[in-house]
Amino acid sequence: xASRYDLEEGPVKVDPIDERxxxxxxxxxxxxxxxxxxxxxxALLFEDFSPRDVMLRAMKGEIESLVMGMEIWRCGQCxxxxxxxxxxxxxxGVIQALRIxxxxxxxxxxxxxxxEDGVKANLxxxxxxxxxxxxxxxxxxxxxxxxxxxxxxxxxRKALGYRAEDSRRVEIPEEDLARIKILLKETDFS
Amino acid sequence: MYATVRKExxxxxxxLLKSCQAGSWYPSIETSLRYVxxxxxxxxxxxxxxxxxxxxxxxxxxxPFLPIVALNxxxxxxxxxxxHRNIVCNCPTCYSNLKDCKIILDGDSPMRDRAMAAVEKAxxxxxxxxxxxxVAEAFLANLERLQxxxxxxxxxxxxxxxxxxxxxxxxxxxVASGNFERPTLLDRVVEGFGAKVVDYPERSLCCGLxxxxxxxxxxxxxxxxxxxxxxxxxxxxxxxVTMCAGCTLSLDxxxxxxxxxxxxxxxxxxxxxxxxxALLLGADPYKMVGIDLHGVPIEPLLKKIGIPGARE
Numbered sequence: 001x002a003s004r005y006d007l008e009e010g011p012v013k014v015d016p017i018d019e020r021x022x023x024x025x026x027x028x029x030x031x032x033x034x035x036x037x038x039x040x041x042x043a044l045l046f047e048d049f050s051p052r053d054v055m056l057r058a059m060k061g062e063i064e065s066l067v068m069g070m071e072i073w074r075c076g077q078c079x080x081x082x083x084x085x086x087x088x089x090x091x092x093g094v095i096q097a098l099r100i101x102x103x104x105x106x107x108x109x110x111x112x113x114x115x116e117d118g119v120k121a122n123l124x125x126x127x128x129x130x131x132x133x134x135x136x137x138x139x140x141x142x143x144x145x146x147x148x149x150x151x152x153x154x155x156x157r158k159a160l161g162y163r164a165e166d167s168r169r170v171e172i173p174e175e176d177l178a179r180i181k182i183l184l185k186e187t188d189f190s
Numbered sequence: 191m192y193a194t195v196r197k198e199x200x201x202x203x204x205x206l207l208k209s210c211q212a213g214s215w216y217p218s219i220e221t222s223l224r225y226v227x228x229x230x231x232x233x234x235x236x237x238x239x240x241x242x243x244x245x246x247x248x249x250x251x252x253x254p255f256l257p258i259v260a261l262n263x264x265x266x267x268x269x270x271x272x273x274h275r276n277i278v279c280n281c282p283t284c285y286s287n288l289k290d291c292k293i294i295l296d297g298d299s300p301m302r303d304r305a306m307a308a309v310e311k312a313x314x315x316x317x318x319x320x321x322x323x324x325v326a327e328a329f330l331a332n333l334e335r336l337q338x339x340x341x342x343x344x345x346x347x348x349x350x351x352x353x354x355x356x357x358x359x360x361x362x363x364x365v366a367s368g369n370f371e372r373p374t375l376l377d378r379v380v381e382g383f384g385a386k387v388v389d390y391p392e393r394s395l396c397c398g399l400x401x402x403x404x405x406x407x408x409x410x411x412x413x414x415x416x417x418x419x420x421x422x423x424x425x426x427x428x429x430x431v432t433m434c435a436g437c438t439l440s441l442d443x444x445x446x447x448x449x450x451x452x453x454x455x456x457x458x459x460x461x462x463x464x465x466x467x468a469l470l471l472g473a474d475p476y477k478m479v480g481i482d483l484h485g486v487p488i489e490p491l492l493k494k495i496g497i498p499g500a501r502e
Binding site: 072176 | 301309443447
Protein backbone atom coordinates (compact mmCIF):
# COMPACT_ATOMS: atom_id res chain seq x y z
CA UNK A 1 0.00 0.00 0.00
CA ALA A 2 1.33 3.45 -0.86
CA SER A 3 1.65 6.03 1.88
CA ARG A 4 0.45 9.62 1.58
CA TYR A 5 3.47 10.68 3.62
CA ASP A 6 7.11 11.19 2.64
CA LEU A 7 8.85 8.17 4.13
CA GLU A 8 12.54 7.48 4.65
CA GLU A 9 14.42 4.97 2.53
CA GLY A 10 16.05 2.01 4.27
CA PRO A 11 18.15 0.54 5.71
CA VAL A 12 15.68 0.59 8.56
CA LYS A 13 17.16 1.65 11.89
CA VAL A 14 16.12 2.80 15.32
CA ASP A 15 17.34 6.26 16.37
CA PRO A 16 20.61 5.55 18.25
CA ILE A 17 19.76 8.03 21.03
CA ASP A 18 16.72 5.89 21.89
CA GLU A 19 18.12 3.72 24.68
CA ARG A 20 15.00 1.60 24.95
CA UNK A 21 16.40 -0.40 22.05
CA UNK A 22 19.81 -1.92 21.49
CA UNK A 23 22.56 -3.21 23.73
CA UNK A 24 22.42 -0.44 26.36
CA UNK A 25 18.73 -1.21 27.06
CA UNK A 26 19.58 -4.59 28.54
CA UNK A 27 17.51 -6.12 25.78
CA UNK A 28 20.24 -8.68 25.04
CA UNK A 29 19.73 -10.23 28.48
CA UNK A 30 16.46 -11.83 27.33
CA UNK A 31 16.64 -15.59 27.82
CA UNK A 32 13.38 -16.37 26.00
CA UNK A 33 11.62 -17.76 29.08
CA UNK A 34 8.26 -16.51 27.79
CA UNK A 35 6.94 -15.01 31.04
CA UNK A 36 6.13 -11.88 29.02
CA UNK A 37 3.99 -13.75 26.51
CA UNK A 38 2.25 -15.70 29.26
CA UNK A 39 1.38 -12.41 31.02
CA UNK A 40 0.32 -10.54 27.90
CA UNK A 41 -3.39 -9.82 27.30
CA UNK A 42 -2.67 -8.89 23.66
CA ALA A 43 -0.79 -12.15 22.96
CA LEU A 44 -3.80 -14.06 24.23
CA LEU A 45 -5.99 -12.34 21.66
CA PHE A 46 -3.82 -11.69 18.59
CA GLU A 47 -2.36 -14.83 17.05
CA ASP A 48 0.44 -12.94 15.29
CA PHE A 49 1.72 -11.23 18.43
CA SER A 50 4.09 -12.49 21.11
CA PRO A 51 6.41 -10.21 23.10
CA ARG A 52 8.84 -13.14 23.48
CA ASP A 53 9.05 -13.38 19.70
CA VAL A 54 9.55 -9.60 19.35
CA MET A 55 12.47 -9.85 21.80
CA LEU A 56 14.01 -12.79 19.92
CA ARG A 57 13.83 -11.00 16.58
CA ALA A 58 15.12 -7.76 18.12
CA MET A 59 18.12 -9.59 19.61
CA LYS A 60 18.83 -11.20 16.26
CA GLY A 61 18.79 -7.78 14.62
CA GLU A 62 15.69 -8.41 12.50
CA ILE A 63 14.68 -4.78 12.81
CA GLU A 64 13.32 -4.39 9.31
CA SER A 65 10.77 -7.18 9.57
CA LEU A 66 9.61 -5.85 12.96
CA VAL A 67 9.31 -2.27 11.75
CA MET A 68 7.60 -3.19 8.48
CA GLY A 69 5.23 -5.70 10.09
CA MET A 70 2.03 -5.08 12.04
CA GLU A 71 2.76 -7.14 15.18
CA ILE A 72 4.31 -4.30 17.19
CA TRP A 73 1.03 -2.36 17.00
CA ARG A 74 -0.91 -5.11 18.80
CA CYS A 75 0.70 -4.43 22.21
CA GLY A 76 -1.69 -2.66 24.62
CA GLN A 77 1.20 -1.20 26.69
CA CYS A 78 0.07 -2.63 30.01
CA UNK A 79 3.74 -3.32 30.86
CA UNK A 80 2.96 -6.67 32.53
CA UNK A 81 5.92 -8.00 30.52
CA UNK A 82 8.33 -5.50 32.08
CA UNK A 83 7.13 -6.09 35.63
CA UNK A 84 7.32 -9.86 35.32
CA UNK A 85 10.57 -10.24 33.34
CA UNK A 86 13.05 -12.10 35.54
CA UNK A 87 15.90 -10.24 33.82
CA UNK A 88 14.38 -6.79 34.03
CA UNK A 89 13.93 -6.33 30.28
CA UNK A 90 11.05 -4.33 28.86
CA UNK A 91 9.49 -5.78 25.70
CA UNK A 92 6.95 -2.92 25.87
CA GLY A 93 9.83 -0.40 25.85
CA VAL A 94 11.46 -2.14 22.87
CA ILE A 95 8.08 -1.94 21.11
CA GLN A 96 7.80 1.82 21.85
CA ALA A 97 11.16 2.38 20.15
CA LEU A 98 10.21 0.17 17.18
CA ARG A 99 6.90 2.02 16.72
CA ILE A 100 8.74 5.33 16.42
CA UNK A 101 11.00 3.82 13.76
CA UNK A 102 7.98 2.33 11.96
CA UNK A 103 6.45 5.79 11.57
CA UNK A 104 9.44 6.75 9.42
CA UNK A 105 9.51 3.63 7.21
CA UNK A 106 6.33 1.52 7.20
CA UNK A 107 3.92 2.60 4.42
CA UNK A 108 0.98 0.64 5.88
CA UNK A 109 0.42 2.75 8.99
CA UNK A 110 -0.81 6.11 7.72
CA UNK A 111 -3.58 5.92 10.34
CA UNK A 112 -0.92 5.96 13.07
CA UNK A 113 0.81 8.90 11.35
CA UNK A 114 -2.53 10.70 11.44
CA UNK A 115 -2.60 10.21 15.21
CA GLU A 116 0.98 11.54 15.28
CA ASP A 117 -0.17 14.62 13.33
CA GLY A 118 -3.02 15.13 15.79
CA VAL A 119 -0.75 14.87 18.83
CA LYS A 120 1.76 17.23 17.22
CA ALA A 121 -0.97 19.80 16.56
CA ASN A 122 -2.40 19.45 20.08
CA LEU A 123 1.02 19.92 21.70
CA UNK A 124 2.03 22.84 19.50
CA UNK A 125 -1.30 24.63 19.69
CA UNK A 126 -2.26 24.16 23.33
CA UNK A 127 0.44 22.07 25.06
CA UNK A 128 -1.90 19.11 25.48
CA UNK A 129 -1.57 15.58 24.09
CA UNK A 130 -5.18 14.45 24.24
CA UNK A 131 -8.14 16.77 23.72
CA UNK A 132 -11.80 15.80 24.16
CA UNK A 133 -12.20 15.10 20.44
CA UNK A 134 -8.88 13.21 20.01
CA UNK A 135 -10.28 9.87 21.04
CA UNK A 136 -13.87 9.00 20.22
CA UNK A 137 -15.25 5.72 21.52
CA UNK A 138 -16.67 3.41 18.84
CA UNK A 139 -20.38 2.71 19.19
CA UNK A 140 -19.81 -1.03 19.14
CA UNK A 141 -18.27 -0.89 22.63
CA UNK A 142 -21.15 0.99 24.20
CA UNK A 143 -24.49 -0.26 25.47
CA UNK A 144 -27.62 1.78 24.56
CA UNK A 145 -27.82 3.69 27.86
CA UNK A 146 -24.09 4.41 27.83
CA UNK A 147 -24.30 5.79 24.28
CA UNK A 148 -26.82 8.39 25.40
CA UNK A 149 -24.81 9.34 28.46
CA UNK A 150 -21.56 9.47 26.47
CA UNK A 151 -23.16 11.82 23.91
CA UNK A 152 -24.16 14.18 26.73
CA UNK A 153 -20.59 14.51 27.99
CA UNK A 154 -19.82 17.75 26.06
CA UNK A 155 -22.74 19.44 27.82
CA UNK A 156 -21.82 17.96 31.20
CA ARG A 157 -18.17 18.98 31.01
CA LYS A 158 -19.28 22.54 30.29
CA ALA A 159 -21.31 22.49 33.49
CA LEU A 160 -18.06 21.78 35.37
CA GLY A 161 -16.38 24.83 33.81
CA TYR A 162 -14.51 23.06 31.00
CA ARG A 163 -14.79 23.87 27.31
CA ALA A 164 -15.89 21.25 24.78
CA GLU A 165 -12.68 21.59 22.77
CA ASP A 166 -10.08 21.81 25.55
CA SER A 167 -8.90 19.42 28.23
CA ARG A 168 -7.81 22.23 30.52
CA ARG A 169 -9.98 24.56 32.50
CA VAL A 170 -7.57 27.49 32.26
CA GLU A 171 -5.70 28.16 29.02
CA ILE A 172 -1.91 28.03 29.10
CA PRO A 173 -0.38 31.56 29.22
CA GLU A 174 0.95 32.70 25.82
CA GLU A 175 4.57 33.11 26.91
CA ASP A 176 4.57 29.54 28.22
CA LEU A 177 3.13 28.18 25.00
CA ALA A 178 5.88 30.05 23.13
CA ARG A 179 8.51 28.28 25.27
CA ILE A 180 6.90 24.90 24.65
CA LYS A 181 6.94 25.55 20.90
CA ILE A 182 10.69 26.19 21.14
CA LEU A 183 11.16 22.91 23.05
CA LEU A 184 9.18 21.01 20.42
CA LYS A 185 11.00 22.67 17.53
CA GLU A 186 14.43 22.01 19.03
CA THR A 187 13.53 18.34 19.59
CA ASP A 188 12.12 17.91 16.06
CA PHE A 189 8.46 17.60 16.99
CA SER A 190 6.80 20.58 15.36
CA MET B 191 7.95 -11.78 45.38
CA TYR B 192 10.12 -8.86 44.36
CA ALA B 193 11.17 -6.61 47.19
CA THR B 194 9.23 -3.38 47.31
CA VAL B 195 11.28 -0.36 48.24
CA ARG B 196 9.77 1.50 51.19
CA LYS B 197 9.18 5.08 50.35
CA GLU B 198 8.34 8.20 52.24
CA UNK B 199 5.24 9.83 50.79
CA UNK B 200 5.28 13.61 51.25
CA UNK B 201 2.27 14.91 53.15
CA UNK B 202 2.03 18.41 51.72
CA UNK B 203 3.45 21.08 49.38
CA UNK B 204 1.97 19.53 46.29
CA UNK B 205 2.34 20.53 42.66
CA LEU B 206 -0.80 19.32 40.89
CA LEU B 207 0.24 17.71 37.61
CA LYS B 208 -3.00 17.66 35.65
CA SER B 209 -3.75 14.91 33.16
CA CYS B 210 -4.93 15.61 29.61
CA GLN B 211 -6.85 12.33 29.66
CA ALA B 212 -8.71 13.22 32.85
CA GLY B 213 -9.37 16.73 31.50
CA SER B 214 -10.67 15.27 28.25
CA TRP B 215 -12.80 12.40 29.48
CA TYR B 216 -13.55 12.99 33.16
CA PRO B 217 -12.82 16.59 34.20
CA SER B 218 -14.83 15.47 37.23
CA ILE B 219 -11.64 13.73 38.45
CA GLU B 220 -9.81 17.07 38.38
CA THR B 221 -12.58 19.14 40.01
CA SER B 222 -12.91 16.44 42.69
CA LEU B 223 -9.18 16.41 43.33
CA ARG B 224 -9.08 20.20 43.77
CA TYR B 225 -12.03 19.91 46.16
CA VAL B 226 -10.32 17.23 48.26
CA UNK B 227 -6.97 19.07 48.43
CA UNK B 228 -8.68 22.36 49.29
CA UNK B 229 -10.94 20.77 51.91
CA UNK B 230 -8.02 19.09 53.63
CA UNK B 231 -6.18 22.42 53.69
CA UNK B 232 -3.26 21.20 51.57
CA UNK B 233 -0.70 23.70 50.38
CA UNK B 234 -0.90 22.98 46.66
CA UNK B 235 -0.34 24.75 43.38
CA UNK B 236 -2.69 24.35 40.40
CA UNK B 237 -0.39 25.84 37.79
CA UNK B 238 -1.80 26.85 34.36
CA UNK B 239 1.75 26.95 32.96
CA UNK B 240 2.10 23.16 33.16
CA UNK B 241 2.07 21.24 29.87
CA UNK B 242 0.85 17.76 29.16
CA UNK B 243 3.54 15.14 29.92
CA UNK B 244 2.88 13.48 26.52
CA UNK B 245 3.18 10.04 28.13
CA UNK B 246 0.12 8.58 26.44
CA UNK B 247 1.52 9.45 22.99
CA UNK B 248 4.70 7.67 24.01
CA UNK B 249 2.75 4.49 24.70
CA UNK B 250 0.70 4.83 21.52
CA UNK B 251 4.08 5.06 19.80
CA UNK B 252 3.60 8.37 17.98
CA UNK B 253 6.18 10.63 19.66
CA PRO B 254 9.91 10.02 20.14
CA PHE B 255 11.14 10.20 23.72
CA LEU B 256 13.37 13.26 23.21
CA PRO B 257 10.58 15.91 23.09
CA ILE B 258 8.96 14.20 26.08
CA VAL B 259 12.14 14.61 28.14
CA ALA B 260 12.36 18.29 27.15
CA LEU B 261 8.69 18.97 28.01
CA ASN B 262 9.01 17.34 31.41
CA UNK B 263 12.32 19.01 32.22
CA UNK B 264 10.21 22.17 31.98
CA UNK B 265 7.34 20.75 34.07
CA UNK B 266 9.69 19.58 36.81
CA UNK B 267 11.50 22.92 36.78
CA UNK B 268 8.18 24.74 37.22
CA UNK B 269 7.39 22.60 40.26
CA UNK B 270 10.87 22.94 41.68
CA UNK B 271 11.00 26.75 41.33
CA UNK B 272 7.49 27.15 42.72
CA UNK B 273 8.51 25.65 46.06
CA HIS B 274 5.76 23.03 45.67
CA ARG B 275 8.28 20.30 45.13
CA ASN B 276 6.09 17.26 45.59
CA ILE B 277 4.49 16.56 42.24
CA VAL B 278 1.19 14.70 42.53
CA CYS B 279 -0.14 13.12 39.33
CA ASN B 280 -3.75 12.03 38.99
CA CYS B 281 -2.74 9.81 36.06
CA PRO B 282 -0.47 6.75 36.45
CA THR B 283 1.00 7.38 32.98
CA CYS B 284 2.12 10.88 34.02
CA TYR B 285 3.57 9.31 37.19
CA SER B 286 5.71 6.72 35.39
CA ASN B 287 6.54 9.02 32.49
CA LEU B 288 7.88 11.75 34.78
CA LYS B 289 9.96 9.16 36.61
CA ASP B 290 11.38 7.93 33.27
CA CYS B 291 12.27 11.52 32.33
CA LYS B 292 13.85 12.29 35.70
CA ILE B 293 16.14 9.25 35.38
CA ILE B 294 17.30 10.42 31.94
CA LEU B 295 17.75 14.02 33.15
CA ASP B 296 19.69 12.92 36.24
CA GLY B 297 21.92 10.70 34.09
CA ASP B 298 24.39 11.22 31.34
CA SER B 299 23.37 10.40 27.74
CA PRO B 300 23.09 11.96 24.27
CA MET B 301 19.33 12.21 24.81
CA ARG B 302 19.85 14.21 28.00
CA ASP B 303 22.29 16.53 26.24
CA ARG B 304 19.87 17.23 23.40
CA ALA B 305 16.94 17.78 25.77
CA MET B 306 19.01 20.17 27.90
CA ALA B 307 20.13 22.11 24.82
CA ALA B 308 16.44 22.64 23.95
CA VAL B 309 15.65 23.64 27.54
CA GLU B 310 18.42 26.23 27.43
CA LYS B 311 17.28 27.57 24.08
CA ALA B 312 13.77 28.03 25.49
CA UNK B 313 15.22 30.13 28.34
CA UNK B 314 14.23 27.70 31.07
CA UNK B 315 16.29 27.55 34.22
CA UNK B 316 16.46 23.82 34.79
CA UNK B 317 15.94 22.32 38.24
CA UNK B 318 14.44 18.94 39.04
CA UNK B 319 14.70 18.66 42.80
CA UNK B 320 11.18 17.23 42.99
CA UNK B 321 9.45 14.10 44.20
CA UNK B 322 7.01 12.31 41.92
CA UNK B 323 3.89 10.81 43.43
CA UNK B 324 0.41 9.68 42.52
CA VAL B 325 -2.49 11.46 44.25
CA ALA B 326 -3.67 8.15 45.74
CA GLU B 327 -0.35 8.05 47.61
CA ALA B 328 -1.02 11.56 48.90
CA PHE B 329 -4.46 10.40 50.08
CA LEU B 330 -2.89 7.46 51.93
CA ALA B 331 -0.32 9.77 53.56
CA ASN B 332 -3.15 12.05 54.73
CA LEU B 333 -5.68 9.34 55.50
CA GLU B 334 -6.32 10.32 59.13
CA ARG B 335 -6.92 13.93 58.15
CA LEU B 336 -9.32 12.83 55.40
CA GLN B 337 -11.14 10.42 57.73
CA UNK B 338 -11.70 13.21 60.24
CA UNK B 339 -13.22 15.39 57.50
CA UNK B 340 -15.51 12.72 56.02
CA UNK B 341 -19.25 13.41 56.18
CA UNK B 342 -20.21 9.97 54.91
CA UNK B 343 -18.88 6.46 55.26
CA UNK B 344 -18.69 3.36 53.09
CA UNK B 345 -19.54 1.02 55.98
CA UNK B 346 -21.51 -1.99 54.82
CA UNK B 347 -20.37 -1.64 51.19
CA UNK B 348 -18.20 -4.04 49.20
CA UNK B 349 -15.58 -2.44 46.97
CA UNK B 350 -13.17 -3.78 44.38
CA UNK B 351 -10.12 -1.82 43.26
CA UNK B 352 -8.24 -1.57 39.98
CA UNK B 353 -4.75 -0.08 40.23
CA UNK B 354 -3.47 1.42 36.98
CA UNK B 355 -0.82 -0.70 35.25
CA UNK B 356 1.42 2.33 34.75
CA UNK B 357 1.42 2.85 38.50
CA UNK B 358 2.11 -0.76 39.47
CA UNK B 359 4.05 -2.34 36.61
CA UNK B 360 6.62 0.22 35.43
CA UNK B 361 8.15 1.32 38.74
CA UNK B 362 7.07 -2.01 40.15
CA UNK B 363 9.39 -1.82 43.14
CA UNK B 364 7.90 1.50 44.22
CA VAL B 365 4.28 0.56 44.89
CA ALA B 366 3.42 2.47 48.07
CA SER B 367 1.42 -0.37 49.64
CA GLY B 368 1.46 -4.09 48.90
CA ASN B 369 3.45 -5.08 45.84
CA PHE B 370 2.96 -4.88 42.10
CA GLU B 371 1.15 -8.22 41.83
CA ARG B 372 -1.06 -7.31 44.75
CA PRO B 373 -1.12 -3.56 45.23
CA THR B 374 -3.13 -2.38 48.23
CA LEU B 375 -2.81 1.39 47.90
CA LEU B 376 -6.43 2.00 46.88
CA ASP B 377 -7.59 -0.80 49.18
CA ARG B 378 -6.16 0.90 52.24
CA VAL B 379 -7.63 4.28 51.33
CA VAL B 380 -11.08 2.83 50.62
CA GLU B 381 -10.96 0.67 53.77
CA GLY B 382 -10.08 3.82 55.68
CA PHE B 383 -13.57 5.06 54.86
CA GLY B 384 -15.21 1.86 56.09
CA ALA B 385 -15.66 -0.24 52.93
CA LYS B 386 -14.86 -3.91 52.79
CA VAL B 387 -12.44 -4.45 49.91
CA VAL B 388 -13.02 -7.79 48.23
CA ASP B 389 -10.67 -9.74 46.02
CA TYR B 390 -11.43 -10.92 42.49
CA PRO B 391 -9.72 -12.97 39.80
CA GLU B 392 -7.67 -10.93 37.28
CA ARG B 393 -7.00 -8.10 39.71
CA SER B 394 -3.84 -7.11 37.90
CA LEU B 395 -5.18 -7.48 34.35
CA CYS B 396 -5.14 -4.36 32.14
CA CYS B 397 -8.33 -2.26 32.04
CA GLY B 398 -8.65 -2.83 28.29
CA LEU B 399 -7.94 0.74 27.16
CA UNK B 400 -4.60 0.09 25.43
CA UNK B 401 -4.69 3.79 24.40
CA UNK B 402 -5.39 3.70 20.64
CA UNK B 403 -6.70 0.13 20.97
CA UNK B 404 -10.04 1.34 22.31
CA UNK B 405 -10.46 3.18 18.99
CA UNK B 406 -8.55 1.07 16.45
CA UNK B 407 -8.63 -2.43 17.97
CA UNK B 408 -11.92 -2.52 19.90
CA UNK B 409 -11.63 -6.34 19.89
CA UNK B 410 -8.82 -5.93 22.45
CA UNK B 411 -10.89 -3.66 24.68
CA UNK B 412 -13.90 -5.95 24.39
CA UNK B 413 -11.93 -9.14 25.19
CA UNK B 414 -9.99 -7.63 28.08
CA UNK B 415 -12.93 -5.87 29.74
CA UNK B 416 -14.91 -9.11 29.42
CA UNK B 417 -12.16 -11.06 31.20
CA UNK B 418 -11.85 -8.33 33.80
CA UNK B 419 -15.59 -8.15 34.51
CA UNK B 420 -15.96 -11.95 34.56
CA UNK B 421 -13.76 -11.81 37.65
CA UNK B 422 -15.27 -8.68 39.15
CA UNK B 423 -18.87 -9.95 39.09
CA UNK B 424 -17.81 -12.97 41.13
CA UNK B 425 -16.95 -10.59 43.98
CA UNK B 426 -20.42 -8.94 43.78
CA UNK B 427 -19.17 -5.44 44.62
CA UNK B 428 -21.16 -2.26 45.25
CA UNK B 429 -18.50 -0.15 43.55
CA UNK B 430 -15.27 -0.31 41.57
CA VAL B 431 -12.53 2.18 42.48
CA THR B 432 -9.85 3.33 39.99
CA MET B 433 -6.87 5.69 40.04
CA CYS B 434 -6.57 6.52 36.31
CA ALA B 435 -8.82 8.37 33.87
CA GLY B 436 -8.06 5.86 31.10
CA CYS B 437 -8.96 2.86 33.24
CA THR B 438 -12.09 4.69 34.34
CA LEU B 439 -13.06 5.31 30.71
CA SER B 440 -12.67 1.71 29.67
CA LEU B 441 -14.22 0.08 32.75
CA ASP B 442 -17.05 2.61 33.01
CA UNK B 443 -18.05 3.17 29.39
CA UNK B 444 -17.70 -0.48 28.26
CA UNK B 445 -19.36 -1.98 31.33
CA UNK B 446 -23.01 -1.94 30.25
CA UNK B 447 -22.41 -3.94 27.06
CA UNK B 448 -19.97 -6.38 28.64
CA UNK B 449 -22.11 -7.16 31.68
CA UNK B 450 -25.25 -7.69 29.59
CA UNK B 451 -23.28 -10.05 27.34
CA UNK B 452 -22.19 -11.93 30.45
CA UNK B 453 -25.86 -12.19 31.42
CA UNK B 454 -25.47 -9.85 34.40
CA UNK B 455 -28.26 -7.30 34.82
CA UNK B 456 -26.77 -5.25 37.68
CA UNK B 457 -24.59 -2.13 37.38
CA UNK B 458 -21.30 -1.61 39.19
CA UNK B 459 -20.65 2.13 39.63
CA UNK B 460 -17.05 3.05 38.73
CA UNK B 461 -15.45 5.97 40.57
CA UNK B 462 -11.97 7.40 40.46
CA UNK B 463 -10.46 7.64 43.96
CA UNK B 464 -10.53 11.49 43.85
CA UNK B 465 -14.23 11.48 42.94
CA UNK B 466 -15.06 8.97 45.67
CA UNK B 467 -13.27 10.93 48.40
CA ALA B 468 -14.79 14.23 47.23
CA LEU B 469 -18.27 12.67 47.57
CA LEU B 470 -17.43 11.35 51.06
CA LEU B 471 -16.20 14.79 52.12
CA GLY B 472 -19.53 16.28 51.08
CA ALA B 473 -18.90 17.68 47.58
CA ASP B 474 -21.98 18.33 45.42
CA PRO B 475 -22.40 15.17 43.30
CA TYR B 476 -23.27 17.10 40.13
CA LYS B 477 -21.75 20.60 40.36
CA MET B 478 -18.45 19.45 41.85
CA VAL B 479 -18.07 15.71 41.21
CA GLY B 480 -19.84 15.71 37.84
CA ILE B 481 -21.25 12.22 38.25
CA ASP B 482 -23.33 12.56 35.09
CA LEU B 483 -20.11 12.25 33.06
CA HIS B 484 -20.07 8.57 33.98
CA GLY B 485 -21.44 5.83 31.75
CA VAL B 486 -22.73 3.77 34.68
CA PRO B 487 -25.13 5.86 36.80
CA ILE B 488 -23.71 6.75 40.22
CA GLU B 489 -27.08 7.66 41.80
CA PRO B 490 -27.84 4.17 43.24
CA LEU B 491 -24.47 4.27 45.03
CA LEU B 492 -25.21 7.74 46.44
CA LYS B 493 -28.41 6.30 47.93
CA LYS B 494 -26.55 3.34 49.46
CA ILE B 495 -24.03 5.71 51.05
CA GLY B 496 -26.76 8.11 52.17
CA ILE B 497 -25.62 11.12 50.14
CA PRO B 498 -28.65 13.34 49.42
CA GLY B 499 -29.47 15.14 46.15
CA ALA B 500 -29.49 12.18 43.72
CA ARG B 501 -31.60 13.02 40.68
CA GLU B 502 -34.08 10.40 39.59
